[in-house]
Amino acid sequence: MPASVQSAGAEPAQPAPRRRRFVLxxxxxxxxxxxxxxxxLVYPVxxxxxxxxxxxxxxxxxxxxxFVGLAHFQRxxxxxxxxxxxxxxxxxxxxxISLEMVLGxxxxxxxxxxxxxxxxxxxxxxxxLMISPVVVGLIWRYLFDARIGWINYYLGxxxxxxxxxxxxxxxxxxxxxxxxxxxxxxxxxxxxxxGLQALPSEVIEASRIDGANWxxxxxxxxxxxxxxxxxIALLMRLIDVFRALEVMYIMTGGGPGRSTELLSLxxxxxxxxxxxxxxxxxxxxxxxxxxxxxxxxxxxLGNPMRGKSNx
Amino acid sequence: xxxxxxxxxxxxxxxxxxxxxIFHYVVLIVLSLICLAPIWIMISTxxxxxxxxxxxxxxxxxxxxxxxNYVNIFGRGNFxxxxxxxxxxxxxxxxxTLLAGGLCAYALxxxxxxxxxxxxxxxxLIRMVPPAVLAIPVFAIVTGFAIDADFVxxxxxxxxxxxxxxxxxxxxxxxxxxxELEEAAIVDGASPLQVFFQVLMPLMKSGYAVxxxxxxxxxxxxxxLALLLTGRxxxxxxxxxxxxxxxxxxxxxxIMAMGTLIAIxxxxxxxxxxxxxxxxxxxxxxxx
Numbered sequence: 392m393p394a395s396v397q398s399a400g401a402e403p404a405q406p407a408p409r410r411r412r413f414v415l416x417x418x419x420x421x422x423x424x425x426x427x428x429x430x431x432l433v434y435p436v437x438x439x440x441x442x443x444x445x446x447x448x449x450x451x452x453x454x455x456x457x458f459v460g461l462a463h464f465q466r467x468x469x470x471x472x473x474x475x476x477x478x479x480x481x482x483x484x485x486x487x488i489s490l491e492m493v494l495g496x497x498x499x500x501x502x503x504x505x506x507x508x509x510x511x512x513x514x515x516x517x518x519x520l521m522i523s524p525v526v527v528g529l530i531w532r533y534l535f536d537a538r539i540g541w542i543n544y545y546l547g548x549x550x551x552x553x554x555x556x557x558x559x560x561x562x563x564x565x566x567x568x569x570x571x572x573x574x575x576x577x578x579x580x581x582x583x584x585x586g587l588q589a590l591p592s593e594v595i596e597a598s599r600i601d602g603a604n605w606x607x608x609x610x611x612x613x614x615x616x617x618x619x620x621x622x623i624a625l626l627m628r629l630i631d632v633f634r635a636l637e638v639m640y641i642m643t644g645g646g647p648g649r650s651t652e653l654l655s656l657x658x659x660x661x662x663x664x665x666x667x668x669x670x671x672x673x674x675x676x677x678x679x680x681x682x683x684x685x686x687x688x689x690x691x692l693g694n695p696m697r698g699k700s701n702x
Numbered sequence: 703x704x705x706x707x708x709x710x711x712x713x714x715x716x717x718x719x720x721x722x723x724i725f726h727y728v729v730l731i732v733l734s735l736i737c738l739a740p741i742w743i744m745i746s747t748x749x750x751x752x753x754x755x756x757x758x759x760x761x762x763x764x765x766x767x768x769x770x771n772y773v774n775i776f777g778r779g780n781f782x783x784x785x786x787x788x789x790x791x792x793x794x795x796x797x798x799t800l801l802a803g804g805l806c807a808y809a810l811x812x813x814x815x816x817x818x819x820x821x822x823x824x825x826x827l828i829r830m831v832p833p834a835v836l837a838i839p840v841f842a843i844v845t846g847f848a849i850d851a852d853f854v855x856x857x858x859x860x861x862x863x864x865x866x867x868x869x870x871x872x873x874x875x876x877x878x879x880x881x882e883l884e885e886a887a888i889v890d891g892a893s894p895l896q897v898f899f900q901v902l903m904p905l906m907k908s909g910y911a912v913x914x915x916x917x918x919x920x921x922x923x924x925x926x927l928a929l930l931l932t933g934r935x936x937x938x939x940x941x942x943x944x945x946x947x948x949x950x951x952x953x954x955x956x957i958m959a960m961g962t963l964i965a966i967x968x969x970x971x972x973x974x975x976x977x978x979x980x981x982x983x984x985x986x987x988x989x990x
Contacts, residue, residue, distance in 0.1 A: 416894050417813040421821060424806035424865050427798070431862025432828050438839035453846055501730060508730075514976035515734045518741060521968035523923035525940040526961040529947075530740045533747070533954055541743065541760045573740065581980050634832040637925045641944060655834035659926060662838050675835045686830040690823055 436679060442672035449666035456669065463673035473674055475649045476657035483564070483653060484632040487571040488625060494572065495579025496621075500609060502580075503587045513584070520577040528641030531570040532557065535642070560650035563643050567651050570638055575628065582624040586617035619692060626689045633682050654678055741965070748772070748959040755955045771959035783935065784942040785963070791853060791938060792921040795860035799917045800910055802861070803868035808898060810869065811876035812884075829866035837930050844931065852936040856928060860921040868913045875909030876902070912978045915971045922967060939964050 443463055447456035467473045498516060502509055519527070534541050535556035543553040556562045590613060598612045614621070636656040639645055645652030645660060652660065655678065662671035742762075747755055749767040775781050809815070810822060836859065844855060879902065887901045903910075928938045937945075943960040946953055972979065 417809040417815040417818075420805040420809035420813075420894075420898075423802035424869060425821070427802055427858065428825070428828060428862050428865050431858045432831055432836070435836045435839040435843065436828075436831060438842060439835055442839060442842055447842075453842060498733065501726065501733075506726070510977065512730050512734060513980065514973060515737050517976060517979060518969065518972055519737055521919060521965075521972045522741070523925075523940055523961075523964050523968070525923070525925045525944060526744070526964050529943070529957055529961050530744045532947075533958070534740065534743065539756060539758050539954075544758065544760055573736070577737075585980055630830045634834070636834055637940075640926070641947065655832050658834050659837060662841075663930070668838055668842070672838050675838060678832060679835055682830050682832060683827070686827050690826060 439672050439675045439679070442669055443676050445669045447669040447672075449663065449668055459669070463670050464676075466670070467673055467677060472649065473654075473657065473677075476652050476654045479564075479649060479652060480632060480654045483568065483571070483635075484629060486568050487575065487632065488628045490568075490572050491576045491579050491628065492621070492625060494576045495624075496583050496614070498576065498580045499583035499587055502584060516580055517577045519574045520581075522574070524574070524635075524637035525641055527570060527574050528638040531566065531573070531638075532642045535566050557643050558647055560647050563647060563651050567639055567642060570642065571635070574638075575631070578628065579624055582620060583617065586620040587613060590616055623689060623692060626685055626692075629685055630682055633678060741969075744958050744965070745962050747954060748962045750955060752955055771955040775956050775959055780935070780937075781942070784937050784939050787853070787932075787936055788922060788939040788964075791856050791860065792918050794853075795857045795864065795921045796914055796917045798857065798861045799864045799868050800913060803865050803913065804872055804903075804906070804910065805898070806865075807869045807872035808876055808902065811873050812881070825866045825869055829870070831863075833863065833924070833926055837926060840927065841930055852932050855931055856938075859927055860917075860924060863924075864917040864920055868917055871913050871916070872906070872909055875906055879905055908978055911975060912981070915968075915975060915979065919968050919971070923964070 442453075444458060444460055445453070445456040446459045446463075447453055502512055502516070533539075537543065537553060537555040537558065540556070542556065547553065554562055556566050594616070595608060595612060598608055603611065632653070633655060635653055636659060639651045639653055639656050640659075643651045645656050649657075654674070658671050658674050658678065661674060662668050746762070746765075748771050749769070750761070750765050751768045751770060754761055754765045806821075810818065840855070840859065883901060883905075884897050887897050892901065923940060924938075925940045925944070928941045929944065932938060932941055939960065943957060943964065946957050946960065
């Protein structure tokens with residue numbers, strides 16, 4: 392979709408230098424970034440589509456790998472392990488994102504007003520977001536440890552028996568959900584608070600004068616006004632769920648069973664633990680297709696860079 | 703939720719002292735503690751002797767601090783090398799991202815050219831590629847061509863992964879700068895590159911700072927590609943840390959010391975630039 396070419400003199404009000412400045416140079420300006428993204432992202436993704444057509448195993452030469460066509464794709468659609476990982480991913484996404492949205496919006500509403508100490512609290516609330524996922528996984532693995540973990544210790548006070556958190560499928564799933572909520576609620580918080588602060592105060596003032604109470608202001612005025620931001624935040628989190636793997640890799644390795652093996656971790660395990668590189672590529676292609684669908688949805692909702700240059 | 707009793711229509715200012723009730727602060731403090739406690743537990747554990755670490759009774763503050771864990775990890779082979787590897791890779795990729803991303807964002811913000819909207823949409827679309835998807839093809843490419851340059855490959859990958867976000871972010875900042883500034887410089891005879899580096903760069907300091915923080919954070923924290931592509935000598939800190947977890951006993955004191963070292967740069971950035979981070983994180987989302 393090429394941009395419309397401006398015909399010279401169509402807008403006589405425009406000063407000459409504006410048009411002349413970027414006759415050839417925009418391509419020089421974008422060239423380095425385009426080259427790096429093509430080499431580091433686009434080429435590998437295309438390569439994944441290609442590899443998915445071969446039955447390639449770790450340790451063997453790719454040149455000798457037999458061509459299997461679309462057989463991998465046929466296989467994965469009825470592969471219970473792949474489907475289970477997809478199901479785990481969707482369940483994980485459902486619980487984490489819905490709870491993070493509620494908590495993040497609540498937190499933003501608490502801190503929206505310029506109260507004393509607001510900037511301190513804001514700083515504290517974004518700290519978890521900045522910590523390396525590997526480190527987050529380590530901390531929470533320590534906290535959930537069955538023997539020396541602090542969680543079992545404090546639950547003992549309210550009469551809950553020590554649990555083997557990371558050794559039981561349901562408890563392990565619960566543990567990674569809690570960990571994800573701790574790390575990612577701040578992301579929703581940041582986006583929502585910036586959105587709330589960008590709202591024109593006259594509108595909210597008007598609704599107050601019309602007699603709206605706090606709940607009505609929030610649910611009938613503020614949240615509807617930032618609904619597009621909320622949807623974009625939700626979709627970005629959804630895409631992040633398909634990227635997540637470090638925390639589970641560190642905390643559980645995907646187990647017990649497949650109870651915490653998200654799709655991206657499944658791809659990694661398939662490729663390098665069970666050594667099926669070709670088949671794992673096919674699963675990666677499935678992942679790309681799922682993520683692209685959500686990405687296109689975001690683009691539909693609004694790409695801020697589309698058609699809004701200053702000229 | 704402290705405002706439910708507010709009388710409607712009163713000519714009171716929107717933000718009254720009364721709204722900042724004790725309840726409000728209690729909730730905020732409890733939530734802050736939930737955010738901070740795990741971080742504090744990591745840092746304090748890194749200063750605990752093994753007896754305290756292995757104790758089944760949590761010790762929040764009362765233990766005899768020791769530097770043993772830090773001495774131990776620095777004494778172990780190669781730790782300083784891993785730290786250096788992480789720094790070189792993260793800093794190079796941050797610089798490269800800012801340079802290439804800044805130029806690209808500037809062109810997108812200021813020029814209409816054939817392919818512009820394809821580039822704008824495509825950039826946003828490839829922002830979504832999960833690193834796990836890159837793992838296998840990059841492994842294939844590296845082994846296929848027998849490339850033995852872990853650093854170069856990782857720097858290239860991290861730059862590529864970060865560019866879409868950096869472009870998106872810097873685009874928002876460039877849009878806020880009035881075009882007239884550049885026009886004045888051009889009338890004075892400056893070339894496009896001079897305009898970019900000498901006129902705009904200084905004005906974009908805060909934009910570049912935010913982009914640098916986010917880029918550095920991703921490159922510094924990235925795990926799975928580094929795990930796959932680095933060898934014993936070229937490991938980064940997150941990879942080195944993960945190798946300390948084995949099935950037979952976890953050395954928690956040492957691991958928490960490494961975790962603390964990894965967390966220090968991003969935590970420092972956050973304290974110094976929290977305000978800009980909030981602004982930057984949402985520069986695109988809010989205006990979009």
